[in-house]
Every structure is written in C-alpha cells, then in structure tokens.
Amino acid sequence: MGQERALLARIKDSKMKYFGHITHHKSLEKDTMLGPMLGLCRQGGRRRQWLDYFREWIEMNLTQLVHAIEDRTSYRILTQTVA
Numbered sequence: 001m002g003q004e005r006a007l008l009a010r011i012k013d014s015k016m017k018y019f020g021h022i023t024h025h026k027s028l029e030k031d032t033m034l035g036p037m038l039g040l041c042r043q044g045g046r047r048r049q050w051l052d053y054f055r056e057w058i059e060m061n062l063t064q065l066v067h068a069i070e071d072r073t074s075y076r077i078l079t080q081t082v083a
Contacts, residue, residue: 016079
C-alpha cells in the first residue's frame, strides 16, 4: 500500500510539473490542453479528460490555476502540497 501511494504522488507531481511547463509557453500543446475540443460527443458517456484530474486534486477552476502557474513560486508550493 505504501508503494502505491508513493507512486501516485510521483505521478501527480510529474503531471503538475508538466502542466506548469506547458502553460508557460505559447505552443500547440497549450492550445490543445486549454482549448475547447470540437466534435461530436461519443456514445456511452463522457471520457475523463487530462484537466479533470487537476480539478479533482486542486480546489481551483482553470483560470485560477493558470494565474497560479504564472507565479512560479506559488505554483511550486502548490505542486508540493498536492503531491
């Protein structure tokens, strides 16, 4: 059990750092992550998106999260508290 929690903490930390890295730069990855997904809904229910995990881990909406990322020190502290 301890190994599973440690692995989950490492995954959270890596995802948070990658998201912070992507949102600092203007790139196609940033547009893909933060932009709306166009197209039809798939049958059978909604798939979990990448940002849904952040909404679950952090009690912030997307705009608050992006503003927190702009201040690197506060985002670094936020990343450490989540993981």
